[in-house]
Structure formats: structure tokens, C-alpha cells
Amino acid sequence: xxxxxxxxxxxxxxxxxxxxxxxxxxxxxxxxxxxxxxxxxxxxxxxxxxxxxxxxxxxxxxxxxxxxxxxxxxxxxxxxxxxxxxxxxxxxxxxxxxxxxxxxxxxxxxxxxxxxxxxxxxxxxxxxxxxxxxxxxxxxxxxxxxxxxxxxxxxxxxxxxxxxxxxxxxxxxxxxxxxxxxxxx
Numbered sequence: 372x373x374x375x376x377x378x379x380x381x382x383x384x385x386x387x388x389x390x391x392x393x394x395x396x397x398x399x400x401x402x403x404x405x406x407x408x409x410x411x412x413x414x415x416x417x418x419x420x421x422x423x424x425x426x427x428x429x430x431x432x433x434x435x436x437x438x439x440x441x442x443x444x445x446x447x448x449x450x451x452x453x454x455x456x457x458x459x460x461x462x463x464x465x466x467x468x469x470x471x472x473x474x475x476x477x478x479x480x481x482x483x484x485x486x487x488x489x490x491x492x493x494x495x496x497x498x499x500x501x502x503x504x505x506x507x508x509x510x511x512x513x514x515x516x517x518x519x520x521x522x523x524x525x526x527x528x529x530x531x532x533x534x535x536x537x538x539x540x541x542x543x544x545x546x547x548x549x550x551x552x553x554x555x556x
Contacts, residue, residue: 384506387545396489412507415479424469
């Protein structure tokens with residue numbers, strides 16, 4: 372007996388123009404987590420549970436602990452320096468405790484809901500926060516970044532996951548312009 376083939380939905384991440392329109396439609400105080408996801412390929416739950424103790428400002432990276440990772444493997448994620456500076460500006464250094472959340476009150480559902488509303492306002496069609504992860508990975512695959520590097524940054528359990536899901540995805544190759552984003556923050 373053969374089981375029916377499971378049809379998977381085609382990955383269609385937003386273009387740079389669509390992402391900027393969505394970001395502009397998100398309330399100003401909620402934009403940073405979306406930008407972090409688009410710039411790093413992190414999962415929504417990883418961003419929502421990020422603590423100040425996970426941030427390494429000197430090396431412009433953050434730690435996704437094993438406990439907070441879907442695949443239960445810890446990793447370090449590189450973050451653009453200009454974005455780390457923006458994150459640092461959200462809370463004075465003396466108020467940052469290791470276990471304090473970087474984005475208080477944030478959850479996967481809050482991110483999903485905010486993005487859904489922003490997509491309607493921006494008129495971009497429907498996208499989810501996970502589509503920003505797809506965007507980051509697709510851009511890196513398209514640029515020829517080694518699969519091992521992409522797999523390590525995103526926390527995929529196996530290189531085959533990255534290759535199987537993203538090798539065929541072609542999107543607008545435009546990167547987000549730092550100046551355009553900073554104007555929105």
C-alpha cells in the first residue's frame with residue numbers, strides 16, 4: 372500500500388521591497404525582532420526567548436542555547452554590527468541582567484500576529500515571520516555561501532535540510548539597505 376504524497380507549500384519569501392513595506396507597517400517598537408530575523412535567519416522562538424546574557428557585543432554575535440534551539444544544538448549567530456548597536460540602545464547596560472529578555476512580552480504568536488496585520492496594511496500579500504528566515508537562507512544559497520556555513524548559522528540539524536528545502540528557491544537577490552532600515556527604526 373502506498374501512502375498519498377504529501378504536497379509541501381512552495382517557499383516564497385518576501386522581496387527586499389516587500390520586506391521594507393512590511394517593516395514600515397509594523398509599530399516602531401516591534402520592528403527590531405523582525406529585522407533581527409531577516410538579518411540572521413533565526414527562528415521566531417529563538418528571538419522571542421533571547422536574553423541579554425546571550426549577546427556578545429564585542430564579537431557582534433549572539434548565542435542560541437541548546438535549551439532554546441529546536442534541534443537542541445547550541446550555536447553562535449553572527450549579527451551585523453549596526454544591528455547589534457540598535458539592540459544595545461533598547462536598554463541601558465546597567466539594567467541588562469543575564470536572564471532578562473531582550474524583547475520582553477514577545478512570543479512566536481505575537482510576531483506572527485504583528486506581521487499578519489502589517490502585511491495587510493502594506494498590501495504585500497501574506498507572509499509569516501518564518502518567511503524572513505526563508506529569505507535569509509535563500510539569499511545566502513543564491514550567493515554561493517557554503518552550505519555548512521548556512522547550516523551552522525540557522526541551526527539545521529543536517530546540511531541536507533538546507534539543500535533540500537532551499538536549493539531551488541530563487542528570490543529577488545536584493546539585500547536590505549542598512550540606511551533604509553535605520554530610517555525606519
